[in-house]
Every structure is written in structure tokens, then in C-alpha cells.
Amino acid sequence: MAETMQDLLEIELLDALSAERQALDGMEAMLDAAASQGLRRAIQEHMAETRRQIERLEQAAQMLGIEPDDADSCEGIQGLLEEAQEMIDLMEPGPLRDVALVAAAQKVEHYEIAAYGTLCALLGAAGQPQAAALLAETLEEEKAADARLSQLAEREINPEALRRDQAANDPDRRGAGSAA
Ligand SMILES: [Fe+2]
Structure with missing residues (x-):
């Protein structure tokens, strides 16, 4: 139970530590599921960053006299990662699944x-x-990772998924100029 600021800080810090450890596993699954090279690279880079972020949290815990191994599971991140896994399981590898992966990854970044x-x-x-x-x-770093994902989605992943949709679902109207 939290009765002081120090108690609350401890809870929040350990929650973040657990969240990052869980996110690292989640990113591993996202990496396996991603088709786009750009997305794979972004995930790999953020996994490396996340390892350093975990070290920073452990350092901060030490500064505050908190035992980092006391971190419990973060249920918020667990929920987001479960949703991500559901999307991965529902979809074939390809641009549309990449769109869903970016959405899932950005939800995690916003939580962080x-x-x-x-x-x-x-x-x-x-x-x-x-x-x-x-x-x-x-x-x-988290804000930058989020911005990188937005840019990747806008420039590459969303347009690619839309192109696939148009090619697969509407072959007669290809090139008709309806960009809406
Ligand atoms: Fe992150």
C-alpha cells in the first residue's frame, strides 16, 4: 500500500521496470511477425534502446534504495501486448499486419x-x-521512437497496405484516380 510519495514512487518505478522487461519480449514477437524491413529495423533499434532503458531504471531504483528485483508484472502493458498478439495471430504476414503492428507498438510507446x-x-x-x-x-527516446513509427507508417507501411487493398479488391478501378 502506498502511504507516502516514496511508496508511490517505488510502485511507479517498479511498474515501469516490469513494463520495459515485458515490452522487450513483446517486441521480440513483433519482430518475428513484421514483414517490412523498415519496421524490422525500427523494432530492433528500439529493442537495443529498451535494454539501456532497463539499465537506467535499475540505476534510478538504486539511487532511491529500491530493490529492482521486486518488480511485479505490469498489467497495463500485458494487456497491450496480449492485444498485439491477438492481431498477429489473426493476420497473415504482410503490409496489413505491419500496419497493425505499428498501431500496437505505438500503444506501448504511449503507455511508456x-x-x-x-x-x-x-x-x-x-x-x-x-x-x-x-x-x-x-x-x-520513447517520444522519438513513437515519432519514428508514425513516420514509417505514413511514408511506407500505410500506403503499401492501401496499394495491396486496391490491387486485390478493386482490380477494375486500378489507376482510375480515386485516391480517397
Ligand atoms: Fe519504448
Whole structure:
């Protein structure tokens, strides 16, 4: 039970730590399911980043005298990853599944952005500027990862899925100029 700011900080920090560890497994599954080379690269890069982010959380835990091995399972991320797995299981490999993977990955990033935003604010308020600065680095990485996924979807993955739709479902109207 949380009765003090320190208690709450501990809960939030351990939740983020568990979330990142679970997200790493989730990304492994997403990597296996992704067809686009660009998406595979983005996932691989973020997996490497996530390993460093886990280290930062462990460091921050140490600064606060929190035992990082006490991290429980993060149910929020678990739910998001279960949804991602459902989509993977429902769809054939290809551009449409890649669109679904980007959506799933961005939901995870947004969860993490919210978690790190809160952690930075709580650490700042609790007079822990070093730990706050450490996690602020991660917060920026999460925002950048999210932006990278948006860009990838807009430039490559969404148009490719739409092209496939048009080719498969509407062969008579191909090239008719209806871009809506
Ligand atoms: Fe992330």
C-alpha cells in the first residue's frame, strides 16, 4: 500500500521496470511477425534502446534504495501486448499486419511516455534530480521512437497496405484516380 510519495514512487518505478522487461519480449514477437524491413529495423533499434532503458531504471531504483528485483508484472502493458498478439495471430504476414503492428507498438510507446512523464515529475517533486534526469533521457527516446513509427507508417507501411487493398479488391478501378 502506498502511504507516502516514496511508496508511490517505488510502485511507479517498479511498474515501469516490469513494463520495459515485458515490452522487450513483446517486441521480440513483433519482430518475428513484421514483414517490412523498415519496421524490422525500427523494432530492433528500439529493442537495443529498451535494454539501456532497463539499465537506467535499475540505476534510478538504486539511487532511491529500491530493490529492482521486486518488480511485479505490469498489467497495463500485458494487456497491450496480449492485444498485439491477438492481431498477429489473426493476420497473415504482410503490409496489413505491419500496419497493425505499428498501431500496437505505438500503444506501448504511449503507455511508456505516460509512465516516464509521471516518474520524472514525481522524482523532481521528491528532490531526486539525478534520477529524474536519467529517466528524462528515456522519455525523449520513447517520444522519438513513437515519432519514428508514425513516420514509417505514413511514408511506407500505410500506403503499401492501401496499394495491396486496391490491387486485390478493386482490380477494375486500378489507376482510375480515386485516391480517397
Ligand atoms: Fe519504448
